[in-house]
Amino acid sequence: MSSRYNPAGHRSTLRVLSIFEALSATKSGLTMAEICRIVGAPKSSLFSILHTMADSDYVSYDETTGRYSIGLKTYLLGKAFDRESGGLSSFETAMRKVVASCGETCQLGVLDHGRVLYISRVDSPQHIRLSSEIGKTLPAHCTAIGKAILSRWDEESVRSLLPFPFEKTTEHAVKHIDDLMRQLEEVRRCGFAYDHQEMAEGVECIAVPIEKGGRLYGLSVSVPAYRFDTEVQNGVEHALSDARDQLERVS
Amino acid sequence: MSSRYNPAGHRSTLRVLSIFEALSATKSGLTMAEICRIVGAPKSSLFSILHTMADSDYVSYDETTGRYSIGLKTYLLGKAFDRESGGLSSFETAMRKVVASCGETCQLGVLDHGRVLYISRVDSPQHIRLSSEIGKTLPAHCTAIGKAILSRWDEESVRSLLPFPFEKTTEHAVKHIDDLMRQLEEVRRCGFAYDHQEMAEGVECIAVPIEKGGRLYGLSVSVPAYRFDTEVQNGVEHALSDARDQLERVS
DNA sequence: GAATAACGTTCGTATTTACGAACGTTATTC
């Protein structure tokens, strides 16, 4: 799909996007030197790119600290996504309803290069809760959202697109791709994907796949293991199917 | 501030940003040819850039329609801005309060290349209201937000950065930059900037400048002329100064 | 349904960008 000449992609473009990515993962901005280290490019190269980005206000430059951060115009791009794609606001409404119904943290993710990219979260009102971060990724094979989405793929795609051997997480995680295939078959059958402390010890997750606007999402609820039982599981599954039905109906 | 070699900026970067900008201004996506026309670059050049953007999910490509639009990852960049910059959420809270208090549309903007860039809006509950669009720009000299922000600049910057002669809007708009200077002096004195049907016939606006996070914003309320009088004006000014005080206090 | 137009894609060379090395300047170290 990329240009034949440079199969890796357009270098300057990749760098612009990497700079955005680096800046979005920071709290108080980055210096040029820090960006260079993260992006893995020499400062003489990023110099003009960074200045162009700052001049156009997609990146903001703080003169007093000498640090770059995400700019106002980039924020507006995100708003445009909301407006165009029917928005994620419908997801957020549904997620708030899920949290209200079962009292646990609800998360939304997609698959990005074989990993789960978390795009939205509504926190549990309880004190003990999860620490995942929006914009961060986790392996797909050991997360409920990952399995939920993969269950909608054909076997061949899963085998070719998922990095194997799997990244190691906890003892409970599925170790071989054939075992994962069996789990996915089970997800297709019952509609729910489970992560029984596979990603992190003591965290149980349940997820459903949701198709919306031609895209596959995974919607999950995470529960600390010590308050997880059959009753909680039933409640979560009920809340998740309600959310899925509501979201897929309006499309 | 740009690189000495290419005073206009880094070409590839400018193109990436232009593509983002073009995509953010559309409702249902653009084809490659359309993007080329908007950006003003040949398709052989944008080909690889666009594919690289789509591969990284910052841009999404709809195979059925052949159209590109803003991608999910770009949305996450916007969220990162919110998280980093203390967010615009505090502005939005304040704006909702303004609308609740005076019942008219409230808008937030900044200056971008001598024009007012609208970044947020909370609509009036009334039926007759405005049609401005988030992400769009208007001339600064004939808008309340523009004048509010310019009042915090020194005279030399205003004269050098504002495009003159002014773009023509309505008969009521200020025509000469010297007249604008007198108006800005008045804004500095009383704290409020006015647009008396200067941008659009029948629309009155009042704005205050707000400094937050090292950036200058303008917060305005727009009122249809037929329901504008001294009493309304007092109410709006009261609501705007409350909002400004609240926003600048927390910083 | 033939002809035309528009689209996305590929190619080769002209042009621009890339980046190691070196600069002056500002933090850090001792």
Next chain:
DNA sequence: GAATAACGTTCGTAAATACGAACGTTATTC
């Protein structure tokens, strides 16, 4: 406070991108 390290910036050449022209393919026109 001298010496060192790190930063942002500039330069020249090596290497990448840019883009007109031409391709096959898909819409449009008549």
